[in-house]
Amino acid sequence: MKSIAALQHVVTPWSDGLEPSDAELDAIEWEMPLILAEVDLLDAEIAVLDRAPSEVDEQRIRRARRRMLAAHRDLINRAAAVSLPGGAA
Numbered sequence: 001m002k003s004i005a006a007l008q009h010v011v012t013p014w015s016d017g018l019e020p021s022d023a024e025l026d027a028i029e030w031e032m033p034l035i036l037a038e039v040d041l042l043d044a045e046i047a048v049l050d051r052a053p054s055e056v057d058e059q060r061i062r063r064a065r066r067r068m069l070a071a072h073r074d075l076i077n078r079a080a081a082v083s084l085p086g087g088a089a
Contacts, residue, residue: 034075037068 020028028035041064048057 030078031075034068034071037064037071040064041068 041061044057044061044064048061053061
């Protein structure tokens with residue numbers, strides 16, 4: 001039996017355009033606290049998908065939601081402070 005994989009060309013050729021740009025990496029770094037807070041909230045919600053949440057689970061979800069909202073607020077405030085002239089918020 002012949003292997004057809006060896007006869008095929010690469011579907012997506014590698015190019016320099018596949019790497020994220022410096023601006024995209026900066027944007028990800030800027031939003032990283034919010035991303036991590038959203039991951040924590042998602043982890044807390046996934047933990048209770050297959051069972052009824054206990055009081056500890058509910059506290060964990062509430063705390064994760066508050067951290068996510070605080071990170072979102074901080075991100076918006078930092079963006080507003082950067083965009084306003086003179087640094088006034």
